[in-house]
Amino acid sequence: MKEWTLEERYRVLQSPEDIRDLYGRIRESKYRQLYHVQPVTGLSSDPNGFVCHEGTWHLYYQWCPWGAVHGLKYWYHVSSPDLVHWTNEGVGLRPDTVYDNKGTHSGSAISKDGKMYLFYTGNHRDENWIRTPYTCAAVTEDGKDPRKLPEPLFGPRAGYSEHQRDPKILWNAEREKYYIFIGAQTEDGKGTALVYESDELLGGWSFAGELRIRGIESLGGMWECPYIVRIGGKDLLLFSPQYTKLPGRGESTNHNVYFTGRMDYDSMTFEADGPFRFLDYGFDFYAAQGAQREGRADEAVLIAWIGLPDNHYPTAEEEWEGSMTLPRILTIKDGRLYQNPVQEMASLRGEEAQADDLPAACEILADFDGKDASIALFAKKDGTGGLTFRYDAEKQELTADRSGMDIRFNEKIFENVQIPLDTPLRSMRIFADRSSVEVFINDGEETFTTHLYPTEEERRLVCSEGTACRIFHVCPSVKDDFVI
Numbered sequence: 001m002k003e004w005t006l007e008e009r010y011r012v013l014q015s016p017e018d019i020r021d022l023y024g025r026i027r028e029s030k031y032r033q034l035y036h037v038q039p040v041t042g043l044s045s046d047p048n049g050f051v052c053h054e055g056t057w058h059l060y061y062q063w064c065p066w067g068a069v070h071g072l073k074y075w076y077h078v079s080s081p082d083l084v085h086w087t088n089e090g091v092g093l094r095p096d097t098v099y100d101n102k103g104t105h106s107g108s109a110i111s112k113d114g115k116m117y118l119f120y121t122g123n124h125r126d127e128n129w130i131r132t133p134y135t136c137a138a139v140t141e142d143g144k145d146p147r148k149l150p151e152p153l154f155g156p157r158a159g160y161s162e163h164q165r166d167p168k169i170l171w172n173a174e175r176e177k178y179y180i181f182i183g184a185q186t187e188d189g190k191g192t193a194l195v196y197e198s199d200e201l202l203g204g205w206s207f208a209g210e211l212r213i214r215g216i217e218s219l220g221g222m223w224e225c226p227y228i229v230r231i232g233g234k235d236l237l238l239f240s241p242q243y244t245k246l247p248g249r250g251e252s253t254n255h256n257v258y259f260t261g262r263m264d265y266d267s268m269t270f271e272a273d274g275p276f277r278f279l280d281y282g283f284d285f286y287a288a289q290g291a292q293r294e295g296r297a298d299e300a301v302l303i304a305w306i307g308l309p310d311n312h313y314p315t316a317e318e319e320w321e322g323s324m325t326l327p328r329i330l331t332i333k334d335g336r337l338y339q340n341p342v343q344e345m346a347s348l349r350g351e352e353a354q355a356d357d358l359p360a361a362c363e364i365l366a367d368f369d370g371k372d373a374s375i376a377l378f379a380k381k382d383g384t385g386g387l388t389f390r391y392d393a394e395k396q397e398l399t400a401d402r403s404g405m406d407i408r409f410n411e412k413i414f415e416n417v418q419i420p421l422d423t424p425l426r427s428m429r430i431f432a433d434r435s436s437v438e439v440f441i442n443d444g445e446e447t448f449t450t451h452l453y454p455t456e457e458e459r460r461l462v463c464s465e466g467t468a469c470r471i472f473h474v475c476p477s478v479k480d481d482f483v484i
């Protein structure tokens with residue numbers, strides 16, 4: 001893989017011409033997604049500023065234009081009328097002030113009175129490469145050309161490390177206040193979040209306290225990308241703890257977890273209903289953030305990065321990598337979180353396909369009879385290999401394994417996982433695109449997301465007896481235009 005110098009990673013984009021050739025090359029890749037948002041060039045990572053504004057969905061992603069490398073980060077803007085058809089809109093935020101000279105890092109958005117307010121981390125570094133993170137804001141009417149405030153809303157809080165970033169903005173109607181949650185690290189290296197409050201969006205911010213989660217003493221070394229939302233009267237808190245290994249997650253040190261419960265803003269304590277749960281069991285899922293439609297307080301829409309911070313993927317050779325997940329609907333029933341693809345996905349369903357000729361972009365509906373079962377996606381002609389799922393009825397556990405694929409990657413981190421189920425396996429709804437697979441298990445009780453790079457020889461779906469599978473083509477829905 002290419003070795004990048006610091007200079008190359010932090011090069012400033014001067015003109016679209018700087019990357020036109022790169023765009024021309026990568027769009028030929030057979031792994032370019034057909035119905036997932038992906039980087040126009042280079043690398044995409046966290047979803048940012050996801051919001052429904054005046055009937056249109058806006059999403060930005062962390063973008064490094066130059067290749068499959070984490071360097072100078074921009075916000076790249078895409079929009080959609082319906083959460084499935086997406087259009088490239090061009091650069092959203094650029095690192096062009098002293099406060100964000102080494103990157104416009106992650107953040108969130110809120111829509112109010114015809115305007116979108118973007119909150120992001122200005123990643124400042126001085127000549128000795130010492131980092132100072134600033135919480136900054138910008139305003140736009142239509143998502144394009146956001147106008148940055150001349151000064152940050154606030155700087156880093158003393159008593160914590162340089163890791164303070166990823167502002168999540170929210171309005172709390174009961175308390176008639178805005179809050180910002182910031183992912184942070186204590187000076188002794190523990191993950192946490194800092195909460196700020198204000199009566200207005202663009203000023204008046206003061207520190208309200210450090211977030212505590214009842215029952216959690218310590219969970220990882222940094223909580224990236226905190227997100228909190230009220231769904232049907234329950235609070236859902238999620239974040240991406242890093243710098244720690246967690247049970248069942250191989251050698252990975254990056255995770256995405258959630259708690260349900262109640263956020264008490266007086267004591268700044270999240271009264272969790274129970275221990276943390278994994279938001280997704282797959283190998284490549286991180287930095288999720290959500291948005292809500294007006295008038296739909298009973299659900300939220302979640303989107304995440306298909307990828308992990310320390311990993312690289314086979315398309316790095318082609319000078320690009322990364323993808324967003326499909327947007328998923330989050331609901332909470334009887335205190336339990338469910339995640340399902342947005343209903344609009346049904347509009348992309350095409351003709352039925354055959355198990356020995358699996359389309360690169362397809363939806364698979366699999367029904368199980370509760371007994372031991374297995375299913376292999378993108379197996380070889382002779383039925384061997386593929387991404388396999390094996391269900392052990394006695395343990396009520398599903399094992400996912402991608403080590404049977406011809407193109408293997410990040411093998412040392414993990415290639416197989418156990419997914420414990422709360423109820424016996426009934427169904428899997430699977431979405432495969434050219435370089436990703438997402439699985440919704442038992443109507444959204446658990447999910448599994450991975451990158452996957454099938455070859456020409458890997459085109460078969462193999463299901464065990466007692467498993468009923470139907471396969472459908474999925475129509476392309478994401479434009480891959482060169483808009484910078």
Ligand code: FRU
Pocket residue numbers: 045046062073105106107121165166224225287309
């Ligand atoms: C998570 C993250 C964020 C940060 C951004 C930089 O992947 O590390 O904490 O804001 O990526 O690209």
